[in-house]
Amino acid sequence: MPLIVMKFEAVTIKDIAKALGLSTSTVSRALRDSYEISPETKKLVLDYAEKINYQPNPIALSLKERRSHSIGVIVSEIANSFFSQVIDGIESVAYRNGYNVIISQTRESYEREVINLNYLTSRSIDGLIVSVSAETSDFSIFKELYDRGMPIVFFDRIVPELNTHKVVVDSYRGAYDATVHLIRNGYKQIAALNSNPVLSITKDRLAGYLAALADHGLKEKNDLIKYCPHAGLLPAEMEEAMGQLLSGKSRPDAILALSDKLTTGCLRTLKARKIKVPEEIALIGFSNSDLTELIDPPLSIIKQPAFEMGKLATNSLLQLIESKRPVTEFTTTTLAPQLIIRESSGQRKGAS
Amino acid sequence: MPLIVMKFEAVTIKDIAKALGLSTSTVSRALRDSYEISPETKKLVLDYAEKINYQPNPIALSLKERRSHSIGVIVSEIANSFFSQVIDGIESVAYRNGYNVIISQTRESYEREVINLNYLTSRSIDGLIVSVSAETSDFSIFKELYDRGMPIVFFDRIVPELNTHKVVVDSYRGAYDATVHLIRNGYKQIAALNSNPVLSITKDRLAGYLAALADHGLKEKNDLIKYCPHAGLLPAEMEEAMGQLLSGKSRPDAILALSDKLTTGCLRTLKARKIKVPEEIALIGFSNSDLTELIDPPLSIIKQPAFEMGKLATNSLLQLIESKRPVTEFTTTTLAPQLIIRESSGQRKGAS
DNA sequence: TTGTATGCGTTATCAG
DNA sequence: CTGATAACGCATACAA
Numbered sequence: 001m002p003l004i005v006m007k008f009e010a011v012t013i014k015d016i017a018k019a020l021g022l023s024t025s026t027v028s029r030a031l032r033d034s035y036e037i038s039p040e041t042k043k044l045v046l047d048y049a050e051k052i053n054y055q056p057n058p059i060a061l062s063l064k065e066r067r068s069h070s071i072g073v074i075v076s077e078i079a080n081s082f083f084s085q086v087i088d089g090i091e092s093v094a095y096r097n098g099y100n101v102i103i104s105q106t107r108e109s110y111e112r113e114v115i116n117l118n119y120l121t122s123r124s125i126d127g128l129i130v131s132v133s134a135e136t137s138d139f140s141i142f143k144e145l146y147d148r149g150m151p152i153v154f155f156d157r158i159v160p161e162l163n164t165h166k167v168v169v170d171s172y173r174g175a176y177d178a179t180v181h182l183i184r185n186g187y188k189q190i191a192a193l194n195s196n197p198v199l200s201i202t203k204d205r206l207a208g209y210l211a212a213l214a215d216h217g218l219k220e221k222n223d224l225i226k227y228c229p230h231a232g233l234l235p236a237e238m239e240e241a242m243g244q245l246l247s248g249k250s251r252p253d254a255i256l257a258l259s260d261k262l263t264t265g266c267l268r269t270l271k272a273r274k275i276k277v278p279e280e281i282a283l284i285g286f287s288n289s290d291l292t293e294l295i296d297p298p299l300s301i302i303k304q305p306a307f308e309m310g311k312l313a314t315n316s317l318l319q320l321i322e323s324k325r326p327v328t329e330f331t332t333t334t335l336a337p338q339l340i341i342r343e344s345s346g347q348r349k350g351a352s
Numbered sequence: 353m354p355l356i357v358m359k360f361e362a363v364t365i366k367d368i369a370k371a372l373g374l375s376t377s378t379v380s381r382a383l384r385d386s387y388e389i390s391p392e393t394k395k396l397v398l399d400y401a402e403k404i405n406y407q408p409n410p411i412a413l414s415l416k417e418r419r420s421h422s423i424g425v426i427v428s429e430i431a432n433s434f435f436s437q438v439i440d441g442i443e444s445v446a447y448r449n450g451y452n453v454i455i456s457q458t459r460e461s462y463e464r465e466v467i468n469l470n471y472l473t474s475r476s477i478d479g480l481i482v483s484v485s486a487e488t489s490d491f492s493i494f495k496e497l498y499d500r501g502m503p504i505v506f507f508d509r510i511v512p513e514l515n516t517h518k519v520v521v522d523s524y525r526g527a528y529d530a531t532v533h534l535i536r537n538g539y540k541q542i543a544a545l546n547s548n549p550v551l552s553i554t555k556d557r558l559a560g561y562l563a564a565l566a567d568h569g570l571k572e573k574n575d576l577i578k579y580c581p582h583a584g585l586l587p588a589e590m591e592e593a594m595g596q597l598l599s600g601k602s603r604p605d606a607i608l609a610l611s612d613k614l615t616t617g618c619l620r621t622l623k624a625r626k627i628k629v630p631e632e633i634a635l636i637g638f639s640n641s642d643l644t645e646l647i648d649p650p651l652s653i654i655k656q657p658a659f660e661m662g663k664l665a666t667n668s669l670l671q672l673i674e675s676k677r678p679v680t681e682f683t684t685t686t687l688a689p690q691l692i693i694r695e696s697s698g699q700r701k702g703a704s
Numbered sequence: 705t706t707g708t709a710t711g712c713g714t715t716a717t718c719a720g
Numbered sequence: 721c722t723g724a725t726a727a728c729g730c731a732t733a734c735a736a
Contacts, residue, residue, distance in 0.1 A: 008501040010475055012729055023707045028731055038705060055474035059414045060729035063712050068411060070454070078443060079659070084436035091430060091457055095468075100476070102422070102452045105443055116447075122407035123362055123713095124452070149360040267646050291643040294619050307431070364713055375723045380715060388721060412713035415728045475729095 011054050020048060031056075070100040071317060072120035074130045076108045076231065082260045082288040082306050083131070086155065089310020090129060097318055099126075106133040108233050114141055127151035127317045132159060134196040134231035151320035155313045156304075158200045165316035166332040167309050171201050174302040174337035175208030175258060178284045181300070181341060182254045183216045187282060191224040191245050191252035193266055195231040195259045202227075205258040205286075223248045232261030242269040254278075257285030263301070264289075286337075298342030305335050363406050372400060383408075422452040423669060424472035426482045428460045428583065434612045434640040434658050435483070438507065441662020442481060449670055451478075458485040460585050466493055479503035479669045484511060486548040486583040503672035507665045508656075510552045517668040518684040519661050523553050526654040526689035527560030527610060530636045533652070533693060534606045535568045539634060543576040543597050543604035545618055547583040547611045554579075557610040557638075575600045584613030594621040606630075609637030615653070616641070638689075650694030657687050 013031070017024045022045070030037045030045035031054075037045075048054075062068040073090055075083040087103060094101045102125060106113040113133045120128065128150060130142070139159045146152055146162055155167040175192075182190050192209045195202045206225070213220055226241040228234075242265075245252055257263040263285030270277055277283050277297065287301040312333050320327055365383070369376045374397070382389045382397035383406075389397075400406075414420040425442055427435045439455060446453045454477060458465040465485045472480065480502060482494070491511045498504055498514055507519040527544075534542050544561045547554045558577070565572055578593040580586075594617075597604055609615040615637025622629055629635050629649065639653040664685050672679055 008473075008475075008503075010500075013731095014729075024729090025708075025731075026706055028729095029706090032731080036705060041705080055470065057415075057729050058474055058476045059411055059420060060712090061731085062411045063409075063415050063714095063728090064730055064732095066712070077440070079433070079437045079440040081431070081433070081436075084433075084439075085431045087436075087455070088429070088431040088457070091455060095456060100454045100472075101456070102454050103439070103443060104447060104453070105440070118407065120452075121360075122410055123360075124410045148362075151360075264642060264646070271646060289641065289643050290616060291641050291647070294616070294623060295643070295646060296648045365715095366713075376713085377715080377724075378722055380713095381722085384715085390721060393721080409713050412728090413715085415712090415730095416714055416716090418728070 010057070011052050012057065013054075015052070016045060016048055016054060020044060066123075067126050067321075068100075068124055069098060070102050070125045071314070071321075072125040072128045073101060073103045074106060074113065074116055074120070074128065075103070076106050076131065076133050077233070078103060078105050080260060081290070082156075082304060085288055085306030086131075086310035086313075089307040089312075090314045091310075092307075093311050093314035093318070099318070108134040108230050110135040110138070117141055117145065121145060121150055127153070127321045129153050129155065129313050129317055131156040132199070133157075134199060134229065134233075137198045151317055153313045153317040153320070155309050156201060160200055164330050165313075165320065166330075167313045167316065167335070168201075168332065169304045169309070169335045169337045171204035171337070172208035172211075174286070174304075174339065175205040175256065176212045177208075177339045178256055178300075178302050179209050179212035180216070181339070182256070182282060182284060183212065183218065185282075187254035188218065189221075189224065189250055189253045190218075191226065191255045193241060193245075193255055193257045193262050193285075194225065194227045195262065196229045197227055199231075202258065209256055209258075221250055223250055224252055228262060228265075232259060232265045235265070238262070238265040239269065242266065246273070246275075252281060254282035254284070257283065259286050260288055263287045267295075267299070293340075293342075300339075300341045303338040303340055305338070308335060362409070363404050364409065365406075367404070368397060368400055368406060372396060418475075419478045419673075420452075420476055421450060422454050422477045423666070423673075424477040424480045425453060425455045426458060426465065426468055426472070426480065427455070428458050428483065428485050429585070430455060430457050432612060433642070434508075434638075434656060437640055437658030438483075438662035438665075441659040441664075442666045443662075444659075445663050445666035445670070451670070460486040460582050462487040462490070469493055469497065473497060473502055479505070479673045481505050481507065481665050481669055483508040484551070485509075486551060486581065486585075489550045503669055505665045505669040505672070507661050508553060512552055516682050517665075517672065518682075519665045519668065519687070520553075520684065521656045521661070521687045521689045523556035523689070524560035524563075526638070526656075526691065527557040527608065528564045529560075529691045530608055530652070530654050531561050531564035532568070533691070534608070534634060534636060535564065535570065537634075539606040540570065541573075541576065541602055541605045542570075543578065543607045545593060545597075545607055545609045545614050545637075546577065546579045547614065548581045549579055551583075554610065561608055561610075573602055575602055576604055580614060580617075584611060584617045587617070590614070590617040591621065594618065598625070598627075604633060606634035606636070609635065611638050612640055615639045619647075619651070645692075645694075652691075652693045655690040655692055657690070660687060 013024050013027050017027045027045050030042045091101050104116040142159050153165045158166045210220055228237050228241050230237050232238050257266045275281055284300045288306050292299050292301050365376050365379050369379045379397050382394045443453050456468040494511050505517045510518045562572055580589050580593050582589050584590050609618045627633055636652045640658050644651050644653050
C-alpha cells in the first residue's frame with residue numbers, strides 16, 4: 001500500500017488567530033506575554049497554543065530581527081580529537097544560550113575556507129568561531145569580514161593582526177617545557193616536527209622549541225626541523241618528513257611532534273618501522289586523544305584544554321554579538337597547556 | 353581611542369535596484385538569469401552585484417521557500433571518535449549539496465533530546481539525522497515528528513518500529529565474530545560489557561554474543577553480563593560494572609566491550625588495576641579511535657565504518673527531503689563492521 | 705484592550 | 721522586456 005507522506009507543516013500565529021477569532025497581533029502579544037493583553041485573552045491564546053503545539057517559526061523571527069541565533073564554526077577537520085572537543089565546548093555554551101551551532105570544515109584547504117566563509121556569512125549566522133586552515137596565508141577575507149562588522153573569535157590557529165577576541169593556549173610554553181624535559185633527560189638530538197609554517201601556532205611552538213635549545217646551550221640544526229605544510233593531513237607528506245629525519249646525517253634521539261595529527265602520524269611511522277619508543281627515539285607531542293594515556297609504554301604529551309577553549313571562545317563571541325554598545329576592547333585569552341609526563345617515557349636510561 | 357564597531361549589514365536586492373534605477377523584480381530576475389531580461393540589463397545588474405559583493409539572504413529565501421537548506425544532527429556526544437567521524441561524513445555530503453549542518457548533543461539525556469528536538473524542528477531544519485540517546489525508552493516524540501512529515505534518518509542507535517531510512521552496521525555479526533574469535537582462542541569465561549539495554553545496538557550486540565556462545569556450547573552466565581545504562585558516560589558506573597566483573601565468583605578470562613566508550617573505559621580500568629592484557633584478561637571491543645592501532649600490546653577491535661555511515665545517512669536524508677513525490681519505500685542500510693585482529697591480542701598462549 | 709498596517713529580503717504573479 | 725504587488729511568519733508602531 002502506498003504510504004502517504006505529507007509535507008512537514010506547522011501551525012502559525014495566523015492559524016491561532018483564525019481559530020480564536022482574534023487578530024494576529026493580539027495572538028502575538030499574548031504569546032509574548034505583553035502587558036496590554038487582558039488575562040482572559042492571554043489564557044485563551046496560551047491554552048490553545050499549547051493544545052495545538054504551536055512553535056514560533058525561527059526563520060520568520062530571524063528575518064524580522066535580523067539575527068539568526070546561530071553561530072558558525074569553521075575548523076579544518078571535525079574528526080579530530082582536539083577540534084571535536086572544542087566543538088563540544090562550543091555546543092555546550094551555545095545550547096545554554098539558545099544558539100544553534102553550524103559547523104563546517106575546510107580540510108586545510110584555503111579554497112574551502114573561502115567558500116564556507118562566504119556561505120555562512122551571507123547573514124545566516126550572527127557570529128563566527130574560526131581556527132584557520134593550514135593553507136591560509138592570505139587573511140584578507142577575515143579582515144574584510146571583520147571590517148564589515150561580523151563578530152569573529154579565533155581560537156588555536158589565530159590571525160594575530162586582527163584585533164578581535166582570541167582564545168589560545170600558550171603554545172610557546174608547551175613546546176618549551178617539553179623540549180626542556182627532553183634535554184634534562186639527556187637527549188641532544190631533538191627533532192621538531194612542525195605543521196605549516198604560516199600558522200600562528202607553528203611559529204609559537206617552534207619558537208618555544210628553539211628557545212629551549214638556546215637556553216640550554218644546544219644549537220639548532222636545520223635537518224632536525226621538518227615541516228608538514230598540510231598539517232599532517234596527507235600521509236605521504238608525513239612519511240616524507242619522517243623519512244628525512246630518520247635517514248638524515250644527524251638522526252634524532254628524540255622527536256617533538258607539534259600537533260595532534262603529527263603526534264599520531266609520528267607514532268604510526270615509528271611503529272611501522274619498528275623503532276622502539278623511547279628506547280631508540282623518544283617522543284613527546286601535542287595530543288588530545290583520550291587514548292594516549294592508554295598507550296604502552298606511556299607516552300608523554302602536551303594536552304590542550306580543548307573543551308575550555310570552546311567554551312571561552314563561545315562566551316566571548318556571544319558577548320560580542322549581544323553587546324548593545326560597540327565593543328572597545330578585545331581580549332586574547334591564553335590558557336596553559338598541560339604537560340603530562342608519564343613514567344619511562346622520554347626518560348633516557350641512566351639520565352638524571 | 354574608541355573603536356567603532358558597526359552592525360554587520362549586507363547589501364540587498366533593493367540596494368541594487370535603487371542604485372541602478374530598476375525595480376527589485378527586475379534585479380531579482382537578472383540575478384537568477386531569467387530569460388525575460390535583456391542582455392544589457394542583465395550584465396548591468398550582474399556586474400554591479402559582483403562589484404558590491406551582493407549575497408542573497410538565505411533567511412529570506414528560507415522564509416519564502418519554506419525550507420532552510422539545513423539539516424539537524426542529534427548525537428549523544430560530539431567529542432567521541434565514532435560520532436565525530438559520522439559528523440565528518442554528514443558534513444561532507446551536506447556541504448557538497450549546499451546544506452548547513454546544525455549539531456546538538458544530548459549527553460545521553462532524554463530531556464535534552466526532547467528539548468533539542470523541539471528546538472530544531474520548529475522549522476529551522478529540513479530534515480534530521482539522529483542517533484538516539486541511551487536514556488530514551490519512549491520514542492513517541494520521534495513517532496510524532498515522523499507522523500507530521502519531518503524527514504528523519506536514524507543511524508547507529510535506531511528506532512526499529514519507525515518506518516524510515518536507517519543506517520546501521522551489522523552489530524550482531526560484529527559481536528558474534530569477535531566472540532567466536534575469543535572462543536577459538538581458548539577463552540571460556542567471556543564477559544559482555546553492555547551499554548543501556550533499551551538501545552537497539554545493545555540488543556543486537558548482546559544477541560550476537562549470546563549466539564556465539566550457544567553455537568559453541570558455552571552457556572551464558574548472568575554475572576558475566578553487565579550493563580552501563582549511561583553508555584559509559586559516567587565513570588562511576590563503568591567502575592562499578594568492572595568491579596563486579598573482576599570480583600565476581602566467575603572472573604572472566606576475556607571481556608567483550610560493546611561500544612567505543614566502554615572499550616576505552618574497560619582498558620582504563622584494567623590499566624589502573626594493573627591487570628595485563630591479554631595475559632590475564634583478553635579484550636576485544638568496539639572502537640573507532642585512530643589510536644587503537646598504536647596501543648601496545650595491539651588491541652583487537654571491532655571498527656564501524658563511521659564516515660561511510662554519515663555519508664549514507666545524509667544521502668538518504670537529502671533524497672527524502674528533495675523527493676518531489678511521496679516516498680513509498682524506506683531502506684535500512686546495513687554495513688559490515690570491520691573485525692581487526694592484531695597479533696598477540698586475544699590469543700591465549702598455547703591455543704590453536 | 706484589541707485591530708490594522710508595515711516591514712524584514714526575496715520571488716512569483718500579474719499587469720503593462 | 722520591465723514594474724508593481726502580494727506573500728512567506730512574525731513583531732510592532734500606530735489607530736481605534
